[in-house]
Structure formats: C-alpha cells, structure tokens
Amino acid sequence: MKRKSKFKIPSKYILMFLSAVCGIAIYVSFTMNLSGGPLNTVAGYVFVPMQRGINYVGSFLIDKADNLKNLKSVMAENQELKAQVDALTSELNTIKLEQYELDNLRELLALDQKYPSYEKVAANVISKDTGNWFSVFTIDKGSKDGIETDMNVIAGSGLVGVVTDVGPNYAKVRSIIDDTSKVSGMLTTTSDGCIVHGDLQEMNENQNILFTDLKDSDDKAAVGDPVVTSYISDKYVQGILIGYINTLEVDSNNLTKSGTLTPAVDFEHIQEVLVILDKKDSGETKK
Structure with missing residues (x-):
C-alpha cells in the first residue's frame, strides 16, 4: 500500500x-x-x-x-x-x-x-360555624354598641335570626335555619299563625325551611304568600319577613297545614347585617 x-x-x-x-x-x-x-x-x-x-x-x-x-x-x-x-x-x-x-x-x-320604626345598628360578619350555611355566626359589634341577647338580626330582605351571646366587641347570632330554631310566624294574607322550624337538612336538599301548625280553616293560604314574624312571638318583633310559602299540604289531622318556605335571606352569603336594638316587650303574650 x-x-x-x-x-x-x-x-x-x-x-x-x-x-x-x-x-x-x-x-x-x-x-x-x-x-x-x-x-x-x-x-x-x-x-x-x-x-x-x-x-x-x-x-x-x-x-x-x-x-x-x-x-x-x-x-x-x-x-x-x-x-x-x-x-x-x-x-x-x-x-x-x-x-x-x-x-x-x-x-x-x-x-x-x-322597618323604620325600629332602631338598628349595622354590623359585619367576622366568622361562622363550619358548613355551607350561616346557621351560627359572629358579628363585630357587641355590648359596647348596645347589643344584647335576644335582639333580632335582619339582612337581605328579612329575618336572619336572634343574638344568643354578647361580648364587648362581638355578638353571636343563631339564624332561623338552625336546627334548634323556632319562630312564631303569620301569613300576611290571612293573619293565620304557624310555627317556622329551622332544618339544615332541608336547606341542604332544597334551600327551604319548614313550617307547621298553620290553621287555615278558610283555605285561603296559597303558594307565594308571605310569612312574617307574629305578634305573639316571645323573642321576635312583629312584622319581619321570614319567607314565602313554597309548598303547602294538609296534615293528617285535617285541621292544620304544613309545608316549606323560601327564605327571604340568602343564608349562604351573609356579610353585613342589621341588629334591631328594640327588644320584644316581655309583658306581651308569649308563645
């Protein structure tokens, strides 16, 4: 090579x-x-x-x-x-x-x-119990602002609940949707009374609250009728809107009716409330 x-x-x-x-x-x-x-x-x-x-x-x-x-x-x-x-x-x-x-x-x-006849103070919600609904929550006003237990709380278009505990700078509120809540209600169309019950399960399933013991002897109650706080309520001042009849049926005793109400308040979104400083007169008839 x-x-x-x-x-x-x-x-x-x-x-x-x-x-x-x-x-x-x-x-x-x-x-x-x-x-x-x-x-x-x-x-x-x-x-x-x-x-x-x-x-x-x-x-x-x-x-x-x-x-x-x-x-x-x-x-x-x-x-x-x-x-x-x-x-x-x-x-x-x-x-x-x-x-x-x-x-x-x-x-x-x-x-x-x-509701111009009632004196009120505005407050902000600062905390709530667990869950989707404002069933029990805390506001940023207390005894220094004149708030006492059993004072009514309103928001949206009507009744939220009642004050259950008060500190100097805070107060706790139990709403009408809570399982332990009961309110004496009244139809504005007939003045017939009923009992409104809190029920969180009903709120979770249908976004409604329950009512019972409606004495509608003349069969004038109808779906859509407003229900307000009754004058015979022991804690709630008269005439605060609770909600509107959503369903209505005759009880098994054929004497009373029961059903559900659509609340006047959005209990899933509450940020500000008004506390009514006028308390229900303890001398009135209670129920």
Whole structure:
C-alpha cells in the first residue's frame, strides 16, 4: 500500500496567495488600463459574483439586525401592554368589589327603610360555624354598641335570626335555619299563625325551611304568600319577613297545614347585617 503524503498546505496560505493574485490583477488592470482586456473579463467572472455574494450576505445581516431590533421593540411593547392589562385588571377588580359593597349597603339601607320604626345598628360578619350555611355566626359589634341577647338580626330582605351571646366587641347570632330554631310566624294574607322550624337538612336538599301548625280553616293560604314574624312571638318583633310559602299540604289531622318556605335571606352569603336594638316587650303574650 502506498502511503498518503503528509504534506499539506495550510488553508490560510492558500487564501493569502489567492488574495495576493487578486490584488496584483486589480493593480495591473488599473495601471495598464486593461479595461477591455482579459483581466477585466476575469474580474467580471470572479469579482462580480463575489461582490453579489458579499452584498447578499450584507443585506441578509442587515435584515436580521433590523428584525432583531424590531423584535426587541415588540417585546418591550408587549411587556408594557402586560403591565397595563395587569393594572386595568386590578382596577376592574377593585371597582367590582366596591360595587358589590355598595350594593350590599344599598340593600341594608332599603331594609332599614322597610322597618323604620325600629332602631338598628349595622354590623359585619367576622366568622361562622363550619358548613355551607350561616346557621351560627359572629358579628363585630357587641355590648359596647348596645347589643344584647335576644335582639333580632335582619339582612337581605328579612329575618336572619336572634343574638344568643354578647361580648364587648362581638355578638353571636343563631339564624332561623338552625336546627334548634323556632319562630312564631303569620301569613300576611290571612293573619293565620304557624310555627317556622329551622332544618339544615332541608336547606341542604332544597334551600327551604319548614313550617307547621298553620290553621287555615278558610283555605285561603296559597303558594307565594308571605310569612312574617307574629305578634305573639316571645323573642321576635312583629312584622319581619321570614319567607314565602313554597309548598303547602294538609296534615293528617285535617285541621292544620304544613309545608316549606323560601327564605327571604340568602343564608349562604351573609356579610353585613342589621341588629334591631328594640327588644320584644316581655309583658306581651308569649308563645
């Protein structure tokens, strides 16, 4: 086998040689005015394509540089737009929260005007028992604000419950949907009395509360009739809306009726309440 020659001319020397030849050719062409000669022809075949290639590479690099510059500009603009979107989103959330609070205050104001004969104090809910419903919860007003046990609490469109415990700066409220709650109610259409019972299972299943012992001897009670607190209630002041008849049926004794009420209050979302500072007169007839 023949060995390959190890002698190899470095590429840099070849490049230098070719560059020298090109330089000499250019010099001879200009000094000897061989514009129409063979050197000019060679130059046309060699340097023109080279120039075109250089121009193409230069244009390509310039375009890439411009694109990179535009990309950086677009990215910077995109960051500014993201910051503006974040600021506008935050502002919109603040406006929504303020609108929600304003709606709640308007609702409380309307409720306050609905029962103008009672003195009231507004309070915020600060905690609640476990579960979906506000059956037992705590408000941020107490004895320093004139609140006492057995005072009525209202929100939304009507009755929430009654104060069961009071501290200097807080009070606990048991709502009418709690299992231990009972309220003497009355139909506004007939003045017939009934007993409204709290039932968390019924709230979980149908979002209703129960009523029993309705003496509707004239069969005038109907679905949709409002039920309010009765004048014979022992703790609740008269005329506070409890809810509306949702279902109605005759009991097995054929003397009374029972059914369910749709509460006047959204017991899943309570944030602000009004506490009625007027307590039920203990001298009235109780039930």
